Amino acid sequence: MTCAVLVDTVWLMPEKKPLIHMQQLMLRYPTGKTALSGITLDIKKGQFVYMIGESGAGKSSLLRMFYGGVRPSSGSLMVQHLDMRDANDAKIREIRQRTGIIFQDHRLLFSRTVFENVALPLRVQGWQTQRLIPRVRKVLEYVGLADRLWSYPQALSGGEQQRVAIARAMTANPPLILADEPTGNLDVDTARRVLDYLMDLHRNGATVIMATHDLHLLESHPGRVVQLHGGALVGDDS
Numbered sequence: 001m002t003c004a005v006l007v008d009t010v011w012l013m014p015e016k017k018p019l020i021h022m023q024q025l026m027l028r029y030p031t032g033k034t035a036l037s038g039i040t041l042d043i044k045k046g047q048f049v050y051m052i053g054e055s056g057a058g059k060s061s062l063l064r065m066f067y068g069g070v071r072p073s074s075g076s077l078m079v080q081h082l083d084m085r086d087a088n089d090a091k092i093r094e095i096r097q098r099t100g101i102i103f104q105d106h107r108l109l110f111s112r113t114v115f116e117n118v119a120l121p122l123r124v125q126g127w128q129t130q131r132l133i134p135r136v137r138k139v140l141e142y143v144g145l146a147d148r149l150w151s152y153p154q155a156l157s158g159g160e161q162q163r164v165a166i167a168r169a170m171t172a173n174p175p176l177i178l179a180d181e182p183t184g185n186l187d188v189d190t191a192r193r194v195l196d197y198l199m200d201l202h203r204n205g206a207t208v209i210m211a212t213h214d215l216h217l218l219e220s221h222p223g224r225v226v227q228l229h230g231g232a233l234v235g236d237d238s
């Protein structure tokens with residue numbers, strides 16, 4: 001499998017600094033629960049990182065902080081060279097335009113077609129229809145769904161919906177892909193196919209961070225493994 005869709009747009013960033021820098025990162029919710037405790041970690045541009053740990057370990061909370069879904073309570077977090085503690089709403093929107101996000105439950109818009117779902121990040125960036133149509137067709141062809149362009153998500157299988165989510169995440173060629181349990185609800189063969197796509201995006205220059213419980217996938221698709229437990233960093237096999 002080759003990924004020829006990643007050459008249309010290039011996000012340029014300094015190479016020397018890590019893409020993501022965490023120093024004594026803490027997250028406490030208003031309820032008083034500590035979700036993340038004192039995490040210090042760097043993720044370099046171009047890495048494929050698995051984030052593993054039990055349910056409630058803090059994986060999803062950490063991914064949410066990487067795109068500004070929640071803000072750190074203390075410590076420092078730099079994502080794509082932006083201080084996420086002090087970033088205003090405009091800067092957070094800018095980060096999200098440079099980040100592809102894939103959720104376990106897809107989060108597709110069921111009132112819109114596959115085409116409209118995949119085109120959404122480009123419309124947010126102001127692409128004109130005549131420009132985005134060939135781009136959307138290209139990424140859907142890549143994930144094997146060129147024939148479902150005008151279908152609605154409810155007409156697709158779970159694996160097909162996840163492939164639409166991948167197409168949506170990659171359509172603007174973001175340098176960072178965040179995948180939160182993207183294979184959690186899929187059978188083994190479909191999960192491996194989804195991971196093949198993510199690995200292909202990585203080989204073509206994207207930094208991929210994937211939270212997962214599917215530890216058997218690590219054997220066939222190796223990468224850096226970061227382990228969380230109880231909101232703390234307990235392992236980093238880089």
